[in-house]
Amino acid sequence: MPGEGxxxxxxxxxxxxxxxxxxxxxxxxxxxxxGVAPFTYPAxxxxxxxxxxxxMEICAGADSxxxxxxxxxxxxxxxxxxxxxxxxxxxxxxDRPPRLHVEAxxxxxDGTPVGRFETLLRLVSRAGFSGGAAx
Numbered sequence: 296m297p298g299e300g301x302x303x304x305x306x307x308x309x310x311x312x313x314x315x316x317x318x319x320x321x322x323x324x325x326x327x328x329x330g331v332a333p334f335t336y337p338a339x340x341x342x343x344x345x346x347x348x349x350x351m352e353i354c355a356g357a358d359s360x361x362x363x364x365x366x367x368x369x370x371x372x373x374x375x376x377x378x379x380x381x382x383x384x385x386x387x388x389x390d391r392p393p394r395l396h397v398e399a400x401x402x403x404x405d406g407t408p409v410g411r412f413e414t415l416l417r418l419v420s421r422a423g424f425s426g427g428a429a430x
Contacts, residue, residue, distance in 0.1 A: 301387030301396075304349060308404065309340050313376045332374040337382075337401065337412050338366060346384060346397075350416070353388055353395055359418035364394060370410035379404055393418040 316332040319325075325333040340346060354361050374380075383400045397414040 301385050302349060302353070304345060304384045304386075306381050306383045307340075307343070307345060308379055309343075309382045309401075310379050311336060311374050311376050315339065316376050330376050332376055334368050334370065334374070335366070336374055337368065337399065338414070340382060340399075341397065341414065349384075349386060350395065350397070353386060354418060357388065357393065357418050358421050359393065360421060361395060361416035362419050364415040364417045366412065366414045368410065368412045371408050372410070374409070380409060381406075388418070393420075
């Protein structure tokens, strides 16, 4: 993937599920605000099969495991609970340092911008894990 423009995934319709947002808020220490999801909630969408699968495929090609490095969220409007959105994700592998840059654009289903987020995953060589667990 280095030297290429990266990977653009097909747009996906996502939803801020009320129960999942409440669980996420509780698990991450956010104070629940009625009808609004925590600003970091889009991170859960990366575990959806189409996104997680693409991340795992890139990691397999790099013979590496992903380690969370950072994330950033910028919004034009708050994320509302029980609302459908469209999510467009692009990924590109970087060599120095070795990492996967995941960028996402979130819009209402009519195309109105809602926000952007990015996640950086450090790609750690599997070779470093061959010795087993540390004693």
